[in-house]
Amino acid sequence: MSQQPQTPRSESRMAGQPAPRPVRPAPAQEERPSFEELTAQAEAADYSALAEHLDDEARAELGLPAAPTPVTIDHILFQRIREYFLDQPTKTTQLPDSARDLLHL
Numbered sequence: 184m185s186q187q188p189q190t191p192r193s194e195s196r197m198a199g200q201p202a203p204r205p206v207r208p209a210p211a212q213e214e215r216p217s218f219e220e221l222t223a224q225a226e227a228a229d230y231s232a233l234a235e236h237l238d239d240e241a242r243a244e245l246g247l248p249a250a251p252t253p254v255t256i257d258h259i260l261f262q263r264i265r266e267y268f269l270d271q272p273t274k275t276t277q278l279p280d281s282a283r284d285l286l287h288l
Contacts, residue, residue, distance in 0.1 A: 225288050230256040233264055236282050241267060241274070261285075 197246075234254045237247065245263055247254055256264065265286050268275045275283065 226286055228260045228261075228285070230261040230264075230285060233261070233285055236278055237264070245285055262263075271288075 234256055237254065238244070239250055241247075241264075242249060242254075245260075245267060254260075268278070268286055275286070278286075
């Protein structure tokens with residue numbers, strides 16, 4: 184390993200420069216939610232928006248009824264849908280932002 188040349192402090196490019204300043208104020212120090220609270224939020228989320236994005240292939244793969252039949256998505260079914268879309272990145276990229284946001288919960 185070669186030695187890096189040491190620049191004397193007086194020859195530093197940063198010598199005489201003002202110290203960096205924050206761009207915006209620091210965020211408020213709020214109490215972070217616990218794991219249990221985050222889990223409860225995820226289980227209480229409304230996943231029904233994903234139902235309209237399940238095509239016939241996805242429904243068949245997930246063992247759901249064909250397209251005109253409405254599907255109620257609970258947290259357990261959501262986990263299966265999430266795994267399906269994570270295994271199919273090309274289909275995930277075709278989803279609108281709101282549906283992809285749900286998959287990231």
